[in-house]
Amino acid sequence: MADPGAGRRQRGRARAAAAGLVPFAFVVAMAAYVAGPGSEAIGLGVPLPDVSIERIDFVDGEIRAVVRNTGPVPVSVAVADVNDRIQPAAVEPDGRLERFESALVRIPFPWNEAEPYTVGITTDDGTRFERRVDAAAPSLEPDAGTAGLLATLGVYVGVIPVMVGLLWLPFMRGMRSRRLVFFLSLTAGLLLFLGADAAEEALSLASGVTGEENGLDAGFGGAMLVVVSASLSFLALHWAGGMLARRAGGSGNGRASPMAAALMISAGIGLHNLGEGLAIGAAVGLGEAALGAFLVLGFALHNTTEGIAIAAPLAGSGGPRRTPVLALAALGLLAGAPAILGAWMGGFLYSPLSAAVFLSIGVGAIFQVAWVVLRWVRDMERGPGGPGAGFPGAAAAAGLAAGMSIMYATSIIV
Amino acid sequence: MARPAAGRAMAMALAAAAAAALLLALAPPPGQAQQEDRTFLTHSGAVVRTSGEVLDPMYAVSTVEFDPDAYLREFHYGTVSELPDGTVLREFTIVAEDGLVMEVAPGVFYNVWTFNGTVPGPTIRATEGDLVRIHFVNNGSKEHTLHFHGIHEARFDGVFEPVGPGGGRFTYEWRAEPVGVHPYHCHVMPLEEHIAHGLYGVYIVDPKEGRPPADEMVMVLNGLDTDFDGENNFYAANTVPFHYQHHPVRIQQGELVRVYVVNMVEFDPVNNFHLHGNLYHYYPTGTDTVPSAYTDMVTLSQTERGIMEFSYDYPGRYLFHAHKVEFSEKGWSGVFLVGESGPEYG
Structure with a gap:
């Protein structure tokens, strides 16, 4: 096929590529001059080992x-x-x-x-x-017995409480729009709290505030490690969620379907529970058994509310009439089982770097899910039968406030 | 519903795989080794195998640039001549430097400030009444001096007469007195810095009639603050931590041993010297011929020094160390290997 324009287009593309590379080449040349082998351009100061x-x-x-x-x-x-x-x-x-x-x-x-x-x-x-x-304790032997113990803790903390929370689904199903707005906002409130909680954890870990036992050296960039990891995780989930919603034909406004929303909430909470598992595994691994037991009780209570978060979108009018029990169980597992994985990681191969990175990924994921839920609430409030045009309305504001308060109250038990 | 869920599941599987790969990359190295090819000893004598490098300044035989074995029994009597009035003149040349970086413990490098290239500097030895003349050259980058403990004129005290860097010269002169063992060191401010970096040595004045024959040696008790936090990281007899632990000092059963001990430790108020399986006669500062104590333990403050005399009745390995155990566990410990007297020893 003779296309007279093809050659020109190709040349144009090559020129554009070259234009893109030229500044880069200059940067490389300068870097080589300043810091390359044999260069004495910069000999300022004494680099201190760390x-x-x-x-x-x-x-x-x-x-x-x-x-x-x-x-x-x-x-x-x-x-x-x-x-x-x-x-x-x-x-x-x-x-x-x-x-x-x-x-x-x-x-x-x-x-x-x-x-x-x-x-x-x-x-x-x-x-x-x-x-x-602070206190020497024998390290966990990576054998089947210890793995089983940690897995049991993970089940107590993650799987069982989330499943219990999911039992609220029938209670929420068929609720009037205003009530559902309340419960969805409650979910958003829970998620915002969890996100902030995980962010605080990740930041203190990354900036070495935890210091004595678990801090991460400042050489890894401190808070910026958390900001970048969380942002990447947020963007990745945001992009993936939008793409899936569009492909599913959805409502056309880029909003996720109820099942997809429940799935995303489960995944986000799963990443959060991975962090909780890490905390418990690390506490057990560091020999702080008392702290471990406290964490298990506190997280278990705390995580029951996470089941509500997953159930809320399924209870709405747009949601499926009946949700298969197996699908519900799968959602619960997705949200809860990562606690087991986290407990293993925390107990057997704890490193402050991987812990900070995983917590940060969780932060991004949770905030992204909170964003999805809040958009949903806004659409419901504006939509037909919604409580009103203003966002947040009374129901949404009350839900957010209640969600955060419940989480705070259950978290201080830990 | 099925397709998006599957797609999401795949995306999540991918994310999980990426996370797992990241975790593996960041995970600590495994404890198990593929190849166990080196061994080292613990304090209790247990043998530990490792696939890696051994970090053991204590029992593993090692050497660094400075040789404490050579220093131990090396005495400098100077270039000897006789003055018209019959006085013995001993001339020494001491060169100060402050730019050397030396391996002071296996694998640890430190900027030592030196007299004649070593820490401690050369052991200067004269007989009571000799004329001691020291040609001092400062090849360092800072001012330095020589300040000898002992009796001399004010102008030779090495305090108010700083010698300039880059080849500055000064000649010190005095009659050797009093009898005993004395330190010498640089006396430029900040003094602690100049001493802690290594500008010191030992000066022995022998009595005219001499001392009974003995196996004589010098031990300077010193420390190294290698990270400049005002606390010593290493302690030693003669600079190199644990050196006499893996290079025992060989002495002979029944033979008199005379140790000239000088405490040059900075930062810590006291040091001490404990001998195992024996006691020593202690002559503080070596100025008197009558010992002040028969003991196995003396406490020494800064530049406090003395002479210890002992002989072993039984052969074997005997520890000597600071009974301030922190110091001994950071290098100030060693072993006397007492050989059986007899023709085969030596």
């Missing part, structure tokens, strides 16, 4: 520390100490750590249960970094 001890495990006759180079320059681990007393030790796979590389330091040490220990690492330039553990 090492963070991310995790400390107490195993049989040995203390194990995961150390990560969180500074701007490569370092070598030279000396290990316990309570500021030098100990023979080993570092695996080796002590040379490039930026962000981690290694395992093994210190044979006859530690005593429930006593505090400070583990110190000295690098090749003589700088010592340390981390304190």
